[in-house]
Amino acid sequence: xxxxxxxxxxxxxxxxxxxxxxxxxxxxxxxxxxxxxxxxxxxxxxxxxxxxxxxxxxxxxxxxxxxxxxxxxxxxxxxxxxxxxxxxxxxxxxxxxxxxxxxxxxxxxxxxxxxxxxxxxxxxxxxxxxxxxxxxxxxxxxxxxxxxxxxxxxxxxxxxxxxxxxxxxxxxxxxxxxxxxxxxxxxxxxxxxxxxxxxxxxxxxxxxxxxxxxxxxxxxxxxxxxxxxxxxxxxxxxxxxxxxxxxxxxxxxxxxxxxxxxxxxxxxxxxxxxxxxxxxxxxxxxxxxxxxxxxxxxxxxxxxxxxxxxxxxxxxxxxxxxxxxxxxxxxxxxxxxxxxxxxxxxxxxxxxxxxxxxxxxxxxxxxxxxxxxxxxxxxxxxxxxxxxxxxxxxxxxxxxxxxxxxxxxxxxxxxxxxxxxxxxxxxxxxxxxxxxxxxxxxxxxxxxxxxxxxxxxxxxxxxxxxxxxxxxxxxxxxxxxxxxxxxxxxxxxxxxxxxxxxxxxxxxxxxxxxxxxxxxxxxxxxxxxxxxxxxxxxxxxxxxxxxxxxxxxxxxxxxxxxxxxxxxxxxxxxxxxxxxxxxxxxxxxxxxxxxxxxxxxxxxxxxxxxxxxxxxxxxxxxxxxxxxxxxxxxxxxxxxxxxxxxxxxxxxxxxxxxxxxxxxxxxxxxxxxxxxxxxxxxxxxxxxxxxxxxxxxxxxxxxxxxxxxxxxxxxxxxxxxxxxxxxxxxxxxxxxxxxxxxxxxxxxxxxxxxxxxxxxxxxxxxxxxxxxxxxxxxxxxxxxxxxxxxxxxxxxxxxxxxxxxxxxxxxxxxxxxxxxxxxxxxxxxxxxxxxxxxxxxxxxxxxxxxxxxxxxxxxxxxxxxxxxxxxxxxxxxxxxxxxxxxxxxxxxxxxxxxxxx
Numbered sequence: 001x002x003x004x005x006x007x008x009x010x011x012x013x014x015x016x017x018x019x020x021x022x023x024x025x026x027x028x029x030x031x032x033x034x035x036x037x038x039x040x041x042x043x044x045x046x047x048x049x050x051x052x053x054x055x056x057x058x059x060x061x062x063x064x065x066x067x068x069x070x071x072x073x074x075x076x077x078x079x080x081x082x083x084x085x086x087x088x089x090x091x092x093x094x095x096x097x098x099x100x101x102x103x104x105x106x107x108x109x110x111x112x113x114x115x116x117x118x119x120x121x122x123x124x125x126x127x128x129x130x131x132x133x134x135x136x137x138x139x140x141x142x143x144x145x146x147x148x149x150x151x152x153x154x155x156x157x158x159x160x161x162x163x164x165x166x167x168x169x170x171x172x173x174x175x176x177x178x179x180x181x182x183x184x185x186x187x188x189x190x191x192x193x194x195x196x197x198x199x200x201x202x203x204x205x206x207x208x209x210x211x212x213x214x215x216x217x218x219x220x221x222x223x224x225x226x227x228x229x230x231x232x233x234x235x236x237x238x239x240x241x242x243x244x245x246x247x248x249x250x251x252x253x254x255x256x257x258x259x260x261x262x263x264x265x266x267x268x269x270x271x272x273x274x275x276x277x278x279x280x281x282x283x284x285x286x287x288x289x290x291x292x293x294x295x296x297x298x299x300x301x302x303x304x305x306x307x308x309x310x311x312x313x314x315x316x317x318x319x320x321x322x323x324x325x326x327x328x329x330x331x332x333x334x335x336x337x338x339x340x341x342x343x344x345x346x347x348x349x350x351x352x353x354x355x356x357x358x359x360x361x362x363x364x365x366x367x368x369x370x371x372x373x374x375x376x377x378x379x380x381x382x383x384x385x386x387x388x389x390x391x392x393x394x395x396x397x398x399x400x401x402x403x404x405x406x407x408x409x410x411x412x413x414x415x416x417x418x419x420x421x422x423x424x425x426x427x428x429x430x431x432x433x434x435x436x437x438x439x440x441x442x443x444x445x446x447x448x449x450x451x452x453x454x455x456x457x458x459x460x461x462x463x464x465x466x467x468x469x470x471x472x473x474x475x476x477x478x479x480x481x482x483x484x485x486x487x488x489x490x491x492x493x494x495x496x497x498x499x500x501x502x503x504x505x506x507x508x509x510x511x512x513x514x515x516x517x518x519x520x521x522x523x524x525x526x527x528x529x530x531x532x533x534x535x536x537x538x539x540x541x542x543x544x545x546x547x548x549x550x551x552x553x554x555x556x557x558x559x560x561x562x563x564x565x566x567x568x569x570x571x572x573x574x575x576x577x578x579x580x581x582x583x584x585x586x587x588x589x590x591x592x593x594x595x596x597x598x599x600x601x602x603x604x605x606x607x608x609x610x611x612x613x614x615x616x617x618x619x620x621x622x623x624x625x626x627x628x629x630x631x632x633x634x635x636x637x638x639x640x641x642x643x644x645x646x647x648x649x650x651x652x653x654x655x656x657x658x659x660x661x662x663x664x665x666x667x668x669x670x671x672x673x674x675x676x677x678x679x680x681x682x683x684x685x686x687x688x689x690x691x692x693x694x695x696x697x698x699x700x701x702x703x704x705x706x707x708x709x710x711x712x713x714x715x716x717x718x719x720x721x722x723x724x725x726x727x728x729x730x731x732x733x734x735x736x737x738x739x740x741x742x743x744x745x746x747x748x749x750x751x752x753x754x755x756x757x758x759x760x761x762x763x764x765x766x767x768x769x770x771x772x773x774x775x776x777x778x779x780x781x782x783x784x785x786x787x788x789x790x791x792x793x794x795x796x797x798x799x800x801x802x803x804x805x806x807x808x809x810x811x812x813x814x815x816x817x818x819x820x821x822x823x824x825x826x827x828x829x830x831x832x833x834x835x836x837x838x839x840x841x842x843x844x845x846x847x848x849x850x851x852x853x854x855x856x857x858x859x860x861x862x863x864x865x866x867x868x869x870x871x872x873x874x875x876x877x878x879x880x881x882x883x884x885x886x887x888x889x890x891x892x893x894x895x896x897x898x899x900x901x
Contacts, residue, residue, distance in 0.1 A: 007590070007593065007594045007597065007706060009591075009594075010587055010590065011554075011586055011587050011589075011590035011699055011702075013553075013554030013555065013556065013557075013586070013698060013699070014554075016698055016699070016702045017143075017145075017554070017555055017698045020697075020698050020701050020702060021142060021145065021698075023727075024147065024701075024727070024729055025150070027726075027727065029080075029147065029727065029729045029730055030088075030147045030148060030149050030150065031149050031151065032047060032085045032086055032087040032149065032486075033080075033085045033086075034047070034085040035085075036481035036482055036484065036485040036486070037481055037482075041481075041485070043484075043485060045084075045085055046084070046085075047084065047085040047086065047087060047485065047486055047490075048075075048076070048079035048084045048085070048086045048087075048490045048491075049086070049087045049088075049089070049486045049487075049489040049490050050072050050075060050076060050087075050088045050089070050489060050490065050491055050492075050493060051089045051091075051469055051470045051473060051489050051492070052068075052072065052088065052089060052090050052091060052146075052148065053068055053493075053494045053498075053502070054091045054092050054093040054154075054155075054156065054466060054469065055092055055093065055137050055141070056092070056093050056095035056098050056099065056137075057092045057093065057094060057095060057099060057129075057130045057133055057134035057137065057155075058095055058098050058099050058102045058133060059133075059136075059137045060136065060137070060140070060547075061137065061140035061141070061143075061144075061546055061547055062543075062545075062546065063528040063536070063544060063546055063562075063574065064495060064527075064528065065137075065140070065141065065144075065546070066144060066546040066558060066559075066562060067495070067525055067528055067562050067566070068493060068494060068495070068525065069141055069144040069145075069146050070144060070558075070559040070562045070563050071493055071523070071525055071562075071563065071566070071640070072088065072146075072493050073088075073144070073145055073146050073147055073559075073694070073697070074563060074640055074694040074695060075491060075493065075694075076088045076147055077147060077693060077694035077697065077729065078635060078694045078733065080147070080729070080730065081690065081693065081694075081729075081730070081731060081732060081733040082733045083732065083733075087149055087152070087486050088146070088147065088148045088149060089148070089149065089152050089153075089154065089473050089474070090138065090141070090146070090148035090149070090150060090152070090153045090154075091153055091154035091155055091156070091469075091473060092134050092137060092138065092155050092156070093155075093156045093462060093465075093466055094130070094155065094156045094157045094420065094421060094462065094465075095462055096416055096418050096420050096421040096459060096461070096462040097191060097193065097195070097199070097358045097359075097416065097418065097462065098358055099126060099129065099130070099420055100114075100126065100191075100418050100419065100420040101191065101358055101359065102129065103122070103125060103126045103129050103420070106129070107125070114419060119419050122419055122420075123419060123420065126419075126420045130155075134155070138150075138153070140547065143547070143550060143555065144546075144550075144555060144558075144559065145555055145559065145697045145698060147697075147729065152473070152482075154472075154473045156462070156465045156466060156469075157421075157422070157465075160472070160475065161465060161468070161472045161473070162422060163439075163477070164465075164468050164471075164472035164476055164477060165422045165460065165464065165465050165468065165472075166422075166425045166439050167439060167476075167477045167513075168464075168468055168509065168513060169424070169425055169437075169460070169464075170425065170437055170438070170439050171512075171513065172373060172512075173437045174437075176374070177373060177374045177377065177378070178371060178372070178373055178374070178414075179371070179372055179374060180369065180370070180371050180372070180415075180426075181369060181370075181372070182304075182367050182368065182369045183367065183368070183370065183372065183411070183413070184291050184294040184365055184366070184367055185365075185366060185367075185368050185370055185413050186199075186200050186354065186363045186364075186365060186366075187308075187310075187312075187363065187364045187365070187366040187368065188356040188358075188359055188361065188363055189308075189310070189311055189312030189326075189361055189362075189363075189364060190356065190359040190360075190361040191356065191358065191359050191418075192310045192311065192417055193416045193417035193418050194368060194370055194413050194415060194416060194417065195356055195357075195358075195363065195416075196412070196413060196461060196463070197410070198500055198501050199356065199357045199358065200354045200355070200356065200357065200363050201354075201355050201356075201357050202352045202353065202354055202355075203352075203353050203355060204350055204351070204352060204353075205350070205351050205353045206348065206349075206350060206351070207229055207348075207349050207350065207351035207353075208229065208346050208347070208348060208349055209227050209228075209229055209279065209346070209347050209348075209349035210227065210228050210229070210231050210334065210343075210346055211225060211226070211227045211279070211280065211343075211344035211345045211346070211347070212225075212226060212227075212228075212231075212234075212260065212337055212342050212343055212344055213225060213226075213260075213341075213342045213343075213344060214226050214240050214257040214258070214260075214282070214284070215257060215258050215260075215342070216252070216255060216256070216257055216258075217255070217256040217257060217258050217265045218255065218256070223257075224240055224242075224249060224252055224257060224268065224280075224282045225280040225282065225344055226240060226279070226280055226282050226283070226284050227278075227279030227280050228284055229349060229351055230289075230330070231330050231333055231334050231337070232307075232314070232321075232326050232327075232329040232330040232333060233284075233286040233289050233290070233307070234259060234260055234261075234284065234286075234333070235259070235261075235262060235305075235307045235314065235317065235318045235319065235321065235329075235333070236286045236287075236288050236289055236305045236306065236307040236317065237259050237266060237284045237285060237286050238266050238285060238286070238287055238297065238302045238303045238304065238305060239266050239267050239268070239269050239285040239296075239297075239300065239302050240257055240266065240267075240268050240269070240282055240283065240284055240285065241268075241269050241270070241271045241273070241274050241282070241283045241285050241296060242268065242269075242270055242271075242274055242281065242282050242283070243270065243271070243272065243274040243275075243276045243281065244270035244271070244272060246274070246276050246281055248281060249268070249281065249282055250270075252268045253268055253269065253270045254267070254268065255267075255268050256268065260333075260337050260340070260342050261319065261320070261333060261336055261337065261340070262319050267302075269285075269296075269300050269302075271296050271299065271300070273292065273295075273296055285297065285302065287302055287303075287304040287305075287367070288304045288305055288306040288307070288366065288367040289306075289307070289308070289364065289365050289366060289367075290365055291365050294365075294367070304367050305317050306366060306367055308326065308364060308366060310417075312325070312326045312364055313325055313326065314326065314329045321333060326364070370413045370414075370415045370458075371413070371414050371415035371424060371426075371456075371458070372411045372412060372413055372414065373411060373412040373414055374411055375409050375410070375411050375412050375508075376409070376411075378508035378509075378511075378512055379406040379407075379409045379504075379508065381508065381511045381512065382406055382504060382507040382508045382511060383403060383406050383407070385507060385511060385517045386399060386402060386403070386507075387403075390517045390520070391507065391517050391519065391520060391521070391522060392520065392521050392522070393521075393522045393524070394521060394522065394523045394524065394568050394569070394638045395524065395568040395569040395570075397569065398496060398499060398522075398524055398569060401499065402499060402503075402504065405499075405500050405504065406504060412461075413461070414460050414461045414464050415456075415458040415459075415460070415461070416458060416459050416460065416461055417457075417458055418458075418459050419459065420459065421459030421460055421462065421465075422459055422460045422464070422465055423455060423456070423457075423458070423459050423460075424455075424456040424458050424459065424460060425437060425438055425439070425455075426455070426456040427442040427445070427453040427454065427455050427456070428453060428454055428455075428456070429445035429447065429448060429450055429452065429453050430450070430452040430453065430454065431445065431448055431450040431452050432445060432447050432448040432450065434446075434447040434448070436453065441455075442455075463501055463502060463505055464505075466502055466505075466506075467502070467505035467506050467508070467509040468506075468509055468513070469506060470487065470488070470489050470492070470506055470510060470518035470519065471483060471487050471510065471513070471514055471518065474486050474487050476513065476514065477513075487514065487516070487518070488510070488514075488516045488517055488518055488519055488520065489518060489519045490519060490520060490521065491519060491520070491521045491522075491523055492506065492518070492519040492521070492522045492523070493522075493523040493524075493525070494522075494523075494524065494525070495524065495525055495526070495527065496524040496525070496526065496527075496569055497527065499522075499524065503522055506518050506519075521638075523568060523638055524568060524569045525566055525568065525569070526566065526567075526568075526569055526570045526571040526572055527571045527572075528562070528571070528572055528574050529571050529572070529573050529574070530542040530544070530573065530574065530575070531573050531574065531575035531577075532573070533571075533573050544574060544576065546558060549576070549579055553579050553580060553582075553583040554583055554586060554698070554699075555698055556582075556586050556695075556696035556697070556698050556699050556700075557579050557580070557582040557583035557585075557586055557696075558579055558582075559695060559696060559697075560582040560585065560586075560644065560648075560695050560696050561574065561578045561579045561581075561582045562574070563640055563641060563644050563695050564582075564641050564644035564645050564648065564695070565578065565641065566640070566641045567639070567641050567642075568638055568639075585648060585651075585652065586696060586699045588651070588652055588656055589651065589688075589689075589692065589696075589699055589700070589703065590699060590703060592651070592655065592656050592660060592685065593685065593703040593706065593707060595660060595681075596678075596681045596682060596685045596707065597706060597707065597710050599663065599667055599674075599677070599678045599681050599682075600678050600681075600682060600710050600711065600714055600718065601710070602667060602674065602678070603667065603674045603675050603677070603678035603679075603714075604670075604671065604672075604674060604675045605714055605715045605717070606675070606715065606717060607672045607675045607676065607717070608671070608672055609672055611672070611676045612672070612673075612676075613676065614662075614666060614673075614677075614790075615746060615749055615750055615753070615787065615790060615791060616658070616659055616662040616663070616666070616750065616794065617666075617676065617677070617680050618742070618743075618746040618750075619659075619746050619747055619749075619750035620654065620655065620658075620659040620680065620684055621680065621683075621684070622742075622743035622744075622746055622747050623650065623654055623747065624650070624684055624687055625736045625737055625739070625743070626736075626743075626747075627646060627647065627650045627691075628687070628691075628734055628735065628736035629736045630643075630646055631643045631646065631647060631691060632736070634646070644695050647688070647691045647692055647695070650688070651688050651692070655684055655685075655688065658754065659680075659681075659684070660681070661797075661798060662794050662797075662798070663677050663680075663681055665793055665794060665797055675717075678718075679717065679718060682707065682711060682718055683720070685707065686704070686707065686720060686734075687734040689703060689704045689707070689728060690704075690728065690731055690732070690733060690734050691734065693728050693729070693731075697729070700728055701727065701728045701729060704728040704731070705727070705728070708724045711724070712724060749784070749787045752784060752787070752824075752825055752827065753787070753788070753791050753794070753795065755824045755825055756779065756795065756799075756824050756827055756829060757795060757798045757799045759822050759824045759829065760777065760799040760800075760801070760822075760829060760831065761798075761799060761800075763820065763822060763831065763833070764799075764800065767820075767833050769833065771800075772800060773800065774796075774800050774801060774802045775800070775801060775802060775831060775832065775833070776801070776802050776805035776806070776807075776831075776832055777799070777801045777802075777805070777806055777807070777829060777830065777831050778806075778807040778809065778812070778816060778819075778829070778830040779795075779806070779807070779808050779809070779827060779828070779829050779830075780809050780810070780811060780812045780827065780828040780829075780830075781808060781809070781810065781827050782810060782811065782826060782827065782889075783810070784827065785808060785809070785810040788808050788827075789808055792806055792808060812828070815830070815896065815897070816830045816832075818832070819831060819832050819833070820833045820842065821846075821897045823849070823890050823893045823894055823897070824890075825886050825890065826886050826889040826890050826893070828893050828897075843898065846894055846897055846898050847898065849894055850891060850894040850895065850898070853887050853890050853891040853894060854891055856883075856887045857884065857887050857888055857891060860880055860883055860884040860887065861884065863880060864877070864880060864881065864884065
């Protein structure tokens with residue numbers, strides 16, 4: 001038999017977590033029920049499916065990972081317990097730029113570069129890196145309790161996923177949605193590759209606005225004043241633009257000016273894009289190195305001159321500055337212009353500097369020949385899917401953000417000048433010059449059959465392959481059993497910061513390649529900040545390492561803190577104090593479990609008669625049913641944090657603080673009272689452990705196992721309907737019973753008892769009565785006398801009153817002298833603490849309470865005299881009338897007490 005002492009006094013998470021996880025995995029609980037690969041598969045049972053946002057193989061676990069793992073595991077565990085077949089597909093992303101950067105850093109320490117190694121050897125080294133570090137992140141995700149089906153784990157460079165990538169590329173190319181050509185892109189000089197707009201971060205930094213003269217070619221005495229923040233780009237200027245209605249410069253339109261130092265003649269043009277208020281009102285146009293200038297150049301058919309090398313040094317178009325670093329060129333050229341009398345002035349200016357998200361260096365806009373996806377048709381389909389309700393975004397406010405981005409989307413540059421990734425499946429013919437696009441490795445030109453062909457050197461943007469993730473992981477383009485049954489998936493859960501990077505692209509690709517949205521709901525969680533609301537960063541020294549937190553306080557404490565502190569789409573502040581409080585909660589659950597096991601051990605194995613439920617029994621059961629209904633409603637609305645908070649409050653503040661204390665008295669009575677009390681304790685704890693399991697899987701599984709074994713040893717009367725399941729992870733989710741009509745009165749009666757006990761406790765504390773010292777009391781309970789008589793023992797025990805000197809009356813003509821009186825919801829309580837009382841302070845207290853009661857009376861009378869009384873449901877109106885009567889009775893008793901002081 002499970003005695004309470006068989007459990008340690010405190011929950012030892014360190015010895016439990018690894019053991020429990022190994023048991024779950026070995027038992028196959030993470031695999032989906034109703035597996036399409038099994039012969040008895042039933043395709044009519046709809047599954048619940050999540051594809052994990054694949055973390056980078058470079059990664060170490062951070063709080064963002066901890067957040068999405070906890071949230072997705074909660075959803076998966078909940079649906080699994082509801083009896084729904086669940087699949088959570090795990091995997092990792094090759095993360096092209098991020099991984100290549102790490103490997104190149106490691107090579108640099110050896111004094112090597114990727115160019116020195118060559119592509120083949122570099123890729124061999126990168127795969128070795130992936131083997132070493134890719135497993136670390138998945139082990140850490142397991143540490144968080146992730147109940148993924150690890151037998152279906154995928155990697156974005158797996159053979160199957162590589163086939164999916166090629167299929168997608170070729171299909172888009174054949175539809176005319178992929179093309180190659182020169183366009184303005186973001187160039188990362190450190191990484192020597194194009195990067196997408198989404199991979200550029202802008203930061204406000206101090207800079208300079210440089211004012212200089214653009215001298216007229218036909219009259220060196222005249223000039224147009226121009227301002228720039230990047231003087232080195234003057235070398236690539238091909239026009240000066242002014243606003244067509246700007247009187248200052250209208251006469252110059254059509255004439256030519258000379259590029260400083262180079263003395264190349266370029267036209268003065270008129271364009272409405274020019275802001276007359278900014279700088280001098282005249283704009284230098286560098287089409288190859290500014291996205292806005294690029295658009296102006298297209299309108300005016302201007303020449304586009306690239307002045308930068310891939311390393312962001314000045315190329316041969318920079319004349320005397322060729323070979324200089326871009327920033328060195330800026331200094332030298334400005335000094336040369338000063339010497340030539342072309343400088344007007346300089347002034348401080350705050351710049352919005354574009355930096356590479358990965359490398360951190362300043363990104364250069366540049367004209368470059370790249371591969372692009374013609375995105376408009378894909379974006380329109382993705383917009384329709386959300387507008388028509390096929391996909392819901394939670395929280396709803398992000399829907400507008402999604403629309404705005406897709407309505408203004410630019411073609412997607414998908415080529416990257418990297419070696420690590422999916423190489424573009426395009427071959428160039430050295431003989432006829434045409435290209436071959438193929439699903440298989442090409443051996444000859446599709447046009448002239450020549451074998452003298454070579455593959456494109458570039459790889460695809462990482463987000464191209466991760467955009468296929470929900471269906472490529474299930475076997476697409478093959479029509480696999482997994483794809484047929486598990487696709488579309490159910491919920492895509494991720495941070496709002498990658499709504500465009502990843503979510504929008506998955507929706508576009510899902511619709512394009514499968515004809516179906518890849519999921520029905522997008523749930524966006526917020527970012528995690530420090531306790532002061534600051535973004536976590538290593539430079540600020542405010543980063544919280546989830547591994548350290550789990551080592552110190554356990555996985556359940558971290559998970560519960562992240563889940564209960566979150567609301568959809570909102571950032572949350574995390575402090576270690578909150579985690580510590582939730583470690584205490586895990587211990588509270590554990591200790592309540594120890595108490596219930598002890599109660600089971602002491603109680604009779606069978607009852608002799610039908611149950612006579614106490615008020616406390618009825619109250620806790622009714623409150624549990626309310627909780628079950630509320631949690632179900634909150635879960636269905638994705639309000640997981642609020643659901644967790646309500647479970648926490650019920651367990652700590654109602655079950656542990658109140659029912660357990662009264663249960664101790666009831667158990668001491670022995671016999672049937674002890675039997676039914678133990679039975680209630682077990683049923684409520686069992687339900688609570690089931691409710692808490694998706695939030696805190698380890699402590700609940702461990703404790704539930706002990707509870708189950710103790711109950712089974714005790715007998716069938718302590719088993720739930722349908723018996724005990726094999727493990728909590730696959731146990732049934734608790735269902736609320738239908739309301740039977742008695743609940744409201746029992747809850748109200750018990751709440752009244754609670755209020756009276758709290759009031760006595762508060763007064764004892766205020767008057768500094770020694771804790772534990774029992775005192776006499778008189779309670780005048782009016783029409784609730786019977787309730788108080790039934791609860792006399794509980795009131796005496798919990799309010800530290802002398803049971804044999806507790807007087808319970810319906811009414812009292814003469815008020816006791818020299819006693820403090822308090823009134824709670826119409827119930828009068830008299831305590832012999834007069835010698836401890838300051839009469840003036842007591843009078844002030846009673847007057848404050850009377851003022852509050854009169855304020856409520858005025859409010860309720862006004863409410864009941866308003867249209868509310870006619871429009872609201874009769875039951876609601878009656879409730880307000882009862883409240884008014886209670887406050888009127890309380891006010892009357894308070895006036896009497898003031899008169900008797």
